[in-house]
Amino acid sequence: MTSVAGEDPWLERLQGDVPQRNAAVAELRELILRGLSQSMSHRYGSGLNPEDVVQEALIKILNSLDKFEGRSRFTTWAMTIATRIGISELRRKHFQDVSLDSISFDDSLRIELAVSKDSPSGEQLDRRKITQLLQELIETSLTDRQKLAIRGLLEGLPVEEVARRTGSNRNAVYKLFHDARIRLRAGFERVGIGPDDINGVSA
Amino acid sequence: MPLTNEQVSNLLGMVASGEPDRLDCNGCFEQLAEFAEVHLTSREIPAALRAVETHLRQCACCNDEFNALLEGLRALQEG
Numbered sequence: 001m002t003s004v005a006g007e008d009p010w011l012e013r014l015q016g017d018v019p020q021r022n023a024a025v026a027e028l029r030e031l032i033l034r035g036l037s038q039s040m041s042h043r044y045g046s047g048l049n050p051e052d053v054v055q056e057a058l059i060k061i062l063n064s065l066d067k068f069e070g071r072s073r074f075t076t077w078a079m080t081i082a083t084r085i086g087i088s089e090l091r092r093k094h095f096q097d098v099s100l101d102s103i104s105f106d107d108s109l110r111i112e113l114a115v116s117k118d119s120p121s122g123e124q125l126d127r128r129k130i131t132q133l134l135q136e137l138i139e140t141s142l143t144d145r146q147k148l149a150i151r152g153l154l155e156g157l158p159v160e161e162v163a164r165r166t167g168s169n170r171n172a173v174y175k176l177f178h179d180a181r182i183r184l185r186a187g188f189e190r191v192g193i194g195p196d197d198i199n200g201v202s203a
Numbered sequence: 204m205p206l207t208n209e210q211v212s213n214l215l216g217m218v219a220s221g222e223p224d225r226l227d228c229n230g231c232f233e234q235l236a237e238f239a240e241v242h243l244t245s246r247e248i249p250a251a252l253r254a255v256e257t258h259l260r261q262c263a264c265c266n267d268e269f270n271a272l273l274e275g276l277r278a279l280q281e282g
């Protein structure tokens with residue numbers, strides 16, 4: 001499926017003379033629209049017409065032709081760019097339309113440990129022990145920015161939206177979240193609690 | 204506001220499934236087209252693309268975009 005980038009017929013046409021280029025752009029536009037019409041039709045409330053993002057995607061693709069290395073088909077590469085733009089726009093619009101109050105978040109990750117009047121079962125004791133340790137690990141091993149990133153995700157916001165609301169970027173928020181998960185997991189492992197033990201009480 | 208029970212469970216699930224990921228979202232994106240073609244043809248994932256697979260397990264945003272890409276590519280294949 002891979003090809004040498006410079007020999008790809010799409011590249012030749014898109015970099016050819018005006019009639020050739022116009023015909024290729026029109027064909028590419030139709031392909032992208034067909035692909036996005038499928039992939040955007042049932043995500044994030046589908047509050048956006050694929051027609052609205054095709055132009056932006058085309059411009060991005062045409063401005064990035066020098067980055068196409070031929071490691072996939074040209075159309076797969078182009079659809080990858082168009083999909084990211086389309087889904088990002090869908091997410092942005094979806095969360096813009098949701099009331100800010102209902103999904104506002106702060107950096108606290110406080111866990112209220114349930115107090116039962118009855119004697120707790122073994123399973124409840126395990127959950128209590130693990131959630132207590134989770135709270136300790138959160139307080140001792142996470143930074144405020146990591147707590148903020150986790151809180152946003154737990155409120156149902158995608159990484160991209162947490163980034164937008166905190167003035168950061170997607171890569172940075174993902175890294176905060178990833179490192180926090182690894183730190184918390186390592187904290188559990190230090191006291192002999194593995195993923196299976198955690199999963200056993202998280203269901 | 205304290206976390207709800209459901210949020211605590213979700214967080215514990217995220218911690219349990221956390222694994223080292225050497226890619227960020229942009230690094231994943233750069234290899235996603237190639238990875239999608241391997242996936243669509245059911246070929247074995249080459250070692251060079253294993254990091255993409257790991258990132259997609261860890262990042263819900265990228266995984267959602269990957270699934271959307273597969274749907275779009277299948278629509279193109281169906282003509």
